[in-house]
Amino acid sequence: MAENQKPRVGVFICHCGTNIAGSLSIEEVMDYARTLPGVVVADQYQYMCSTPGQNKIIDAIKEHDLNGIVVAACSPRLHEPTFRTATSEGGLNKFRFEMANIRDQNSWVHMHDWDGATEKAKDQVRIAVAKARLLEDLQPKSVAVEHAAMVVGAGVGGMQAALDLANAGIKTYLVEKLPTIGGRMSQLDKTFPTLDCSQCILTPKMVDAGRHPLIELKTYTEVENVEGYIGNFEITLRKMARGTYDGPEMIAAGREGSGCNGCGDCAEVCPVIKPNPFEMGMAPRKAIYIYHPQVMPLQYTIDFESCVKCGLCKEICGPEKNAINLDMVDQLEKVKVGCVILATGYDLIPIEDKTEWGYKKYENVITGLEFERLICASGPTGGHMIRPSDGATPMKVGFVLCAGSRDNTGGVAKPYCSRFCCMYSLKHAHQLMEKIPGCQPYIFYMDIRSFGKMYEEFYYRIQNEGCKFIRGRVASVQEDPVTKNVYVMTEDTLLGRPVTIECDLVVLAAAIQPKPDAERIRQMFGISKSQDGWYLEAHPKLNPCGTTTAGIFLAGVCQGPKDIPDTVAQAEGAASAASIPIHQGEVQLEPYFAQCVEDLCAGCGMCVPQCPYKALALIEKDGKKVMEVTEAKCKGCGTCGGFCPGGAIRMQHFTSPQICAQIDAFLLGGRGGEE
Amino acid sequence: MAEKDWRPKIIAIICNWCSYAGADLAGGARVQYPPDIRAIRVMCTGRVDPLFIMKAFQDGADGVLVSGCHFGDCHYLEGNFKCAKRMFLMKNVLKNIGLDDNRLRMTFVSASEGAKWGHVMEDVVKTVKELGPSPLVERKE
Numbered sequence: 001m002a003e004n005q006k007p008r009v010g011v012f013i014c015h016c017g018t019n020i021a022g023s024l025s026i027e028e029v030m031d032y033a034r035t036l037p038g039v040v041v042a043d044q045y046q047y048m049c050s051t052p053g054q055n056k057i058i059d060a061i062k063e064h065d066l067n068g069i070v071v072a073a074c075s076p077r078l079h080e081p082t083f084r085t086a087t088s089e090g091g092l093n094k095f096r097f098e099m100a101n102i103r104d105q106n107s108w109v110h111m112h113d114w115d116g117a118t119e120k121a122k123d124q125v126r127i128a129v130a131k132a133r134l135l136e137d138l139q140p141k142s143v144a145v146e147h148a149a150m151v152v153g154a155g156v157g158g159m160q161a162a163l164d165l166a167n168a169g170i171k172t173y174l175v176e177k178l179p180t181i182g183g184r185m186s187q188l189d190k191t192f193p194t195l196d197c198s199q200c201i202l203t204p205k206m207v208d209a210g211r212h213p214l215i216e217l218k219t220y221t222e223v224e225n226v227e228g229y230i231g232n233f234e235i236t237l238r239k240m241a242r243g244t245y246d247g248p249e250m251i252a253a254g255r256e257g258s259g260c261n262g263c264g265d266c267a268e269v270c271p272v273i274k275p276n277p278f279e280m281g282m283a284p285r286k287a288i289y290i291y292h293p294q295v296m297p298l299q300y301t302i303d304f305e306s307c308v309k310c311g312l313c314k315e316i317c318g319p320e321k322n323a324i325n326l327d328m329v330d331q332l333e334k335v336k337v338g339c340v341i342l343a344t345g346y347d348l349i350p351i352e353d354k355t356e357w358g359y360k361k362y363e364n365v366i367t368g369l370e371f372e373r374l375i376c377a378s379g380p381t382g383g384h385m386i387r388p389s390d391g392a393t394p395m396k397v398g399f400v401l402c403a404g405s406r407d408n409t410g411g412v413a414k415p416y417c418s419r420f421c422c423m424y425s426l427k428h429a430h431q432l433m434e435k436i437p438g439c440q441p442y443i444f445y446m447d448i449r450s451f452g453k454m455y456e457e458f459y460y461r462i463q464n465e466g467c468k469f470i471r472g473r474v475a476s477v478q479e480d481p482v483t484k485n486v487y488v489m490t491e492d493t494l495l496g497r498p499v500t501i502e503c504d505l506v507v508l509a510a511a512i513q514p515k516p517d518a519e520r521i522r523q524m525f526g527i528s529k530s531q532d533g534w535y536l537e538a539h540p541k542l543n544p545c546g547t548t549t550a551g552i553f554l555a556g557v558c559q560g561p562k563d564i565p566d567t568v569a570q571a572e573g574a575a576s577a578a579s580i581p582i583h584q585g586e587v588q589l590e591p592y593f594a595q596c597v598e599d600l601c602a603g604c605g606m607c608v609p610q611c612p613y614k615a616l617a618l619i620e621k622d623g624k625k626v627m628e629v630t631e632a633k634c635k636g637c638g639t640c641g642g643f644c645p646g647g648a649i650r651m652q653h654f655t656s657p658q659i660c661a662q663i664d665a666f667l668l669g670g671r672g673g674e675e
Numbered sequence: 676m677a678e679k680d681w682r683p684k685i686i687a688i689i690c691n692w693c694s695y696a697g698a699d700l701a702g703g704a705r706v707q708y709p710p711d712i713r714a715i716r717v718m719c720t721g722r723v724d725p726l727f728i729m730k731a732f733q734d735g736a737d738g739v740l741v742s743g744c745h746f747g748d749c750h751y752l753e754g755n756f757k758c759a760k761r762m763f764l765m766k767n768v769l770k771n772i773g774l775d776d777n778r779l780r781m782t783f784v785s786a787s788e789g790a791k792w793g794h795v796m797e798d799v800v801k802t803v804k805e806l807g808p809s810p811l812v813e814r815k816e
Contacts, residue, residue, distance in 0.1 A: 078699075528744075531788065610757060612753050642725075643721075656724060
């Protein structure tokens with residue numbers, strides 16, 4: 001279209017069933033739209049996003065020779081791509097489309113104000129038409145996508161995502177902060193409802209991930225910095241000083257010797273003893289350690305915070321292996337990837353802060369994770385279930401569900417359901433009854449949420465096995481100082497009276513929360529969080545694996561509480577979504593770039609430090625200093641354009657004349673904005 | 676126009692990634708608020724030129740709201756921070772030209788804060804209603 005062509009705008013108003021039409025007058029808005037300058041056709045339809053709705057746009061472009069399209073419907077965050085496609089199918093440049101959000105930001109929020117909503121919709125259409133009249137043809141910019149991906153967090157979700165990506169032929173960096181991959185699942189004994197041994201089903205995945213030729217394990221490594229955008233993320237990793245070298249690292253470091261083979265001689269001689277975090281602090285660990293017996297990679301790690309640098313480990317390791325370096329320092333490394341999947345997992349809340357349940361005050365009050373370690377054959381007791389105070393076999397065990405979940409009292413408590421505690425507590429009850437004949441579990445619950453496949457059946461099974469269920473939120477747990485038995489006090493809401501049950505052991509099904517560094521990682525990758533701190537998905541229903549930042553995807557509990565099957569399913573979804581741009585090889589970026597209007601640019605250079613991406617620079621051109629934009633670096637935020645004192649920076653698709661026309665259209669009733 | 680029938684004209688310039696998404700979320704959750712605010716979408720509050728604020732008041736806006744991501748959450752790292760600095764400046768400019776600086780407000784509403792967006796809407800409308808019509812409009816008439 002020639003630049004001097006007069007605006008010919010078509011306005012299309014969507015009923016969205018009764019979503020919009022039930023709260024404001026479509027007819028009135030349409031009649032009003034016809035009176036606006038530049039509008040040559042206005043129409044309405046039940047569902048503009050349907051095929052007949054879109055055909056209306058396509059046909060109208062041809063019939064009325066339109067050069068601007070306005071759809072008044074839902075949010076551009078939902079349907080802008082749909083209508084841009086229709087605009088383009090009608091033969092117009094797809095950026096000649098503007099949306100008026102009369103649903104999410106009008107009919108849904110002014111449901112009982114017909115006149116107010118109708119007036120607002122008219123204004124919204126007028127504002128959109130004002131912009132549509134000034135829209136221009138733009139060309140999306142294609143950028144190449146690096147044929148590599150990164151997965152942050154190597155729990156079961158991260159490993160699954162990495163395996164799927166690698167099996168699809170994509171080089172994948174699997175980054176893990178701990179010295180081993182495996183994550184939370186490696187701490188569990190059995191998994192519900194099938195009672196599979198957790199390690200037995202996890203270790204094959206760990207081995208696959210460790211041996212896959214296209215997966216590069218980056219254990220004991222943190223993300224330090226993130227630059228770039230979809231297709232071209234440049235990520236700096238901090239490889240934390242591990243104190244030992246494996247074979248390839250020996251060669252890279254130019255050291256003589258074979259490197260760490262995991263023999264464990266060093267740990268035997270190490271004199272420093274610390275609590276083992278893998279065993280929830282219930283077993284000792286040396287300063288040189290492997291995280292647990294099935295680690296991947298099998299390589300010892302020195303905890304430099306507790307190491308006294310006595311050198312005994314180095315001595316016993318000997319010159320043949322020569323694996324230990326007590327003076328090792330962190331190393332930074334840069335990798336380039338096309339897409340990233342975050343799978344950072346969760347922690348338990350500090351349940352000791354809910355003092356009414358006495359965790360850390362009474363010895364025989366433990367968390368569900370501690371229970372997992374105590375009953376696990378590879379745990380500190382070799383799988384013999386004991387209670388901490390005296391090592392006796394517990395015969396009456398109370399399980400406190402919703403310990404900090406579904407709790408609006410504030411503090412460390414969480415309003416949400418942590419989703420897997422009901423099921424693992426049922427499993428714990430089963431394990432007790434199976435291992436200890438005569439052991440009586442009591443489950444104190446609000447509701448049993450057994451929502452998954454075969455979960456309800458598992459619940460019935462545990463009921464039939466003899467577990468007692470008491471419906472009531474536990475008010476208090478008190479210890480008998482002599483016997484160390486714990487009394488669980490609650491109101492049985494089904495009987496309508498208070499009950500107190502003396503237990504040998506109490507297990508708290510503590511709520512879960514995001515990892516402490518989840519916030520730092522989120523800000524580095526530029527994604528949003530939900531109100532409760534979990535990472536925010538792009539759409540709760542239709543894009544649960546994506547984020548609003550292109551090229552960043554989510555898997556597992558970091559996006560919200562979920563159990564293992566849901567985590568694995570989401571990981572596979574995220575891997576599939578991440579592989580799409582990588583396999584396509586290029587992505588199209590919206591061309592919202594800054595441009596320098598050289599006639600207006602005074603060459604002051606004040607815009608240069610405004611740009612967070614260093615996309616701007618001052619150059620000499622025709623004997624005059626002007627600003628130059630590197631389009632590949634510009635992300636189109638417009639911070640420079642909002643700052644330039646001379647108005648010399650033009651933000652494509654968000655130009656100052658366009659925005660001023662919108663302001664004028666609203667406040668001056670469409671009289672302004674004429675160019 | 677009778678005092679109680681007067682409805683303020685308030686313009687909101689909001690960022691695509693946080694506040695616009697938060698406003699959409701308020702819609703999904705059917706949070707109800709007064710219909711006196713019209714939103715203009717920009718990619719980032721960093722795009723907000725002080726000129727836009729002046730233009731709005733010159734055109735007779737009774738209030739202007741600029742809303743972006745929380746600090747540290749900006750989709751473009753620091754656009755909201757740079758905007759906040761400009762808004763601070765603009766509040767001073769408004770005071771100097773004799774406008775109540777409460778007519779200009781900057782808020783931070785994330786994509787998950789639909790309920791907060793509703794509160795912001797209520798609060799901005801209430802504040803501007805208490806301040807009454809913009810004196811620039813009265814002078815014009």
